Amino acid sequence: MKITGNKLYQRVAASITEAIEAGRWSPGSRLPGERDLAEEYKVSRPTIREAMIALEMKGWIEARHGSGLYVTKREHGGGERADSLNFDVGAFDLTEARILFEGEAVALAAVSITDEQIAELEELIAEMAADDSNEPSVMDADHRFHLAIANATGNAAIRSVVEYLWELRVNSPLAANMFARAKRGGITPRVEEHRPILDALKAHDPHAARNAMRRHLRGVVDDLLEATELEAMERARSEIETRRDSVARRLKIGSA
Incomplete structure (x- = not known):
């Protein structure tokens, strides 16, 4: 999906809220990772990050430590529309x-x-x-x-x-x-x-x-x-570091 127009993060945020309202992501469901969203919307990861923070500030999504970003369980219909997600400059x-x-x-x-x-x-x-x-x-x-x-x-x-x-x-x-x-x-x-x-x-x-x-x-x-790194990425880094330490320990044993 290609997003056009000024203030790219707003366009991405608006598109995601529309997808939520259309039922693509139901309340309580986890959003795709930052890299996947960046590929889908053909934008940079910093743009996705600004869009996610804007959505979190508006209450559309919530971050769960070590897990990722989830759609909130509140009713969005009749509430703030996607076109109200104007947070000016990121x-x-x-x-x-x-x-x-x-x-x-x-x-x-x-x-x-x-x-x-x-x-x-x-x-x-x-x-x-x-x-x-x-x-x-x-x-x-x-x-x-x-x-x-x-x-x-x-x-x-x-x-x-x-x-x-x-x-x-x-x-x-x-x-x-x-x-x-x-x-x-x-x-x-x-x-x-x-x-x-x-x-x-x-x-x-x-x-x-x-x-x-x-x-x-x-x-x-x-x-x-x-x-501003997303929780999912923080968890991924932690897992990578754990694996790296484990491999390093194994290699050390092997060379002893």
Whole structure:
């Protein structure tokens, strides 16, 4: 099945709710795995993940630890329809946009940044490193670090775009939910990933600055993928690790 249109995760979520209402998956039944759904709908696994989180937030499905995702037993008929599943921007789309805009913003900033602005970034990194166990403080310093870079471009429009993308982390329900999951998983901004960005800015090297920013934000995507991994995949990984340990033990015995 091929899904078309904007906000792909919404289209997938809407199609799944329609299938539930049509009886393809009855209340209490388990949904197919993430990989199977991605193949069926011809979309990426991150898109399926955003769709599943949107459906879970709306109460259409529920995650059961170590088992997977199941259709809830509530009556959907006459309730919220599939076309009401508008959660705006997901965290993956948001971070992809940040890679694009902030990658170019930092390259521009590398050309025009002042010593005073570099000193401000130094202080913000020191602030993040000083108390990395204080999550709200680290997040605030991280936010100000990225905005300071946007401000260093000297372009008010660029700063406004970067600020808007950061606001979406809170104002988009789906993105906020996904970042909250990452937070519960103990994932916080990585201070060490900010240092190469600052080093490139100090060297006034646009190419290195762009690459460092993109590496940092791709790390955010990796963190989100890990934090939002579906229960079925978590169980599969656990089973694989158990088998791997068992094989390793057997091989060790055989070589003794």
